[in-house]
Amino acid sequence: MKSLITRIAFCTSLFITATFTLSTGWASEHEHQKPLIKIKVLLTEMSFQVEGLPEGAPLVLQAGERYKLIFENVGVVMHEVLLGRGLISNHGDHNYQEHMLADTPLILTGSSIVDGKKRIFAVDVNGFEEFELDPGLRLSLLVSIPETARGVWELGCFAAGHHEAGMFLPVLVQ
Numbered sequence: 001m002k003s004l005i006t007r008i009a010f011c012t013s014l015f016i017t018a019t020f021t022l023s024t025g026w027a028s029e030h031e032h033q034k035p036l037i038k039i040k041v042l043l044t045e046m047s048f049q050v051e052g053l054p055e056g057a058p059l060v061l062q063a064g065e066r067y068k069l070i071f072e073n074v075g076v077v078m079h080e081v082l083l084g085r086g087l088i089s090n091h092g093d094h095n096y097q098e099h100m101l102a103d104t105p106l107i108l109t110g111s112s113i114v115d116g117k118k119r120i121f122a123v124d125v126n127g128f129e130e131f132e133l134d135p136g137l138r139l140s141l142l143v144s145i146p147e148t149a150r151g152v153w154e155l156g157c158f159a160a161g162h163h164e165a166g167m168f169l170p171v172l173v174q
Ligand SMILES: [Cu+2]
Pocket: 078, 079, 080, 157, 158, 159, 162, 167
């Protein structure tokens, strides 16, 4: 199984601007800002579910607020995470016309086991369009939701057949 870091490195839609770092610079720069709101989204076959909410309940975000969005694959197969709108389908391949956080600076954090020890990483990126998560893995986005993102979006998994099987969830930015 590829490590999470390897998967990130091979994800062409991620625009990584810095190498992996344990820097806490982002936290110190932003420590006087609004508190971080933590929301966990569970990925399984075949759904996204906001932890603590009924199945199918939309992910509701407030523009201008800071979030730690934690995505955890609690299923048994690899899943993808995309956040966009305007579904484009072409012979089974899917994408979104618009990606909500494509141009929004954020920090990806996660952990992996290296030589039996848990290692935490944080990566500054200029935005994201998609990432993949192997079973059991978790990745977090630290992000301020832009004011321009207000509206209706969708979390979707475009692994073969997953979106068709219902693996998507409405996202409302208010
Ligand atoms: Cu999936």
